[in-house]
Amino acid sequence: MQRLVNKTVVIIGASQGIGLAMAELMLSEGAKVIAVARSKDKLEQLAQRLEKLDIYPLDITQTDNIKPFFVWLQKQGGLDVLINNAGIMEPKGFGFIKSDNLQQSFATNLFALFPLSQFAARLMSKKGGSIINVSSVLAQKATLGQAVYSASKAGVEALTKNLALELAGQKVRVNAIAPGSIDTSLLDNLTEQTLAQTLADIPMQRLGLPQEVAQLALFLASNESQYITGQVIAIDGGWSL
Template sequence: MLKDKVAIVTGSVRGIGKEIAMLYAENGAKVVINYPMHSMGQEAKAVVEEIEEKGGSAVAICADISNFEESKALIDKTINHFGKLDILVNNAGITRDMLLLRMTEEEFDQVIAVNLKGVFNCTKHATKVMLKTGGSVINMASVVGLAGNVGQCNYAASKAGIIGFTKSAAREFGQKNIRINAIAPGFIVSEMTNVLPDAVKEATTSNIPMKRYGSMKDVANTALFLASDLATYITGETIRVDGGMAM
């Protein structure tokens, strides 16, 4: 579905980002594995090797996407290595959960810097390149950005911001053959959810019509669809992958 396409997936050393990168590679894309710190270099190299062992093509590039210049360098290095850019997945994100009255300014600023400003940074630099060829930008939002959540004012604000950013950017680039969409995952099986007490899991699944958590593959499949030619008339959309939780 993505034969000969070039894709950057930010924050793709583990979790949903890695799942998307692996699926893109399986579908013919050349993938940039992005990671924020040099200390994660070996982990990123392992993902590249895993892709190459399966016959795919990938390269690892270190860049802190909350930094404007490092984000530009990420795009520039991708062009230097692969010659073009077709797909950008703004997946990188962090949490600093705390009740509002206890949340520090630093905890708020850190989340906004990575989750929201990082999307601005990468999208701004990537779309300059895509103006010549067209492309697809996929932003990772969250159902928390739609419904809110206790202890996540910073995270919810960043994800709600991503949804607004996605709609505005989609309007700006619609005539330029650049599609910009968002995915809003709900509860997804991950390292974080695996350690939740059974009582918490039962309480959260009771609010999900499908009565189960989703998988990272569910999110990756949606990212594959939005990046592919099956979605050429879809832009400015936020697709919930949440089992119906935020209806």
């Protein structure tokens, strides 16, 4: 039985990695999926492979472009699920962090979630819906070189809980997924030594798979999680223990 029939799901950051795995799974569960990403070329290539996928190129750091997207979305029939999955990681020692690093990371990982969630909540206000933010176990776990990324993701978790409180009366659920080390291109910036040490610290002794994160997102998007809101759920092989 397909769990997302007649639901419209928007996935921000859907052109690769976890977002792509989510798009594929949500489509297989009967959802109308709209993939959003910065790269138009990547989205068009993805649409050729996934025939039923709708796409919308959007740089979420250019916040003036977010409202037109939701106006377009309303004309398409509304919204049931928003997944805020876009994120960037640029490891730097604390002494080498510059204002450009801060602005780029926070604009993508945190600041854009405010207008995205505001407009999504307005579309969901009459019938309810689910907002799923992708955080990271690094929001709670100190790691060398990850001060900027960790701080931005900690903001995502605080925002998730506050939104859940404010939107509960509108039947809009807000939760966060906190992946650990998942086998995606986000790990490309890590040195072999850092990656080896990370694997050694994970009780399950392996990287997670994008498809495993997608399964958790499916649960939070579906009616099976109707009484769950304001939660941050780690999926990390026990790394955060």
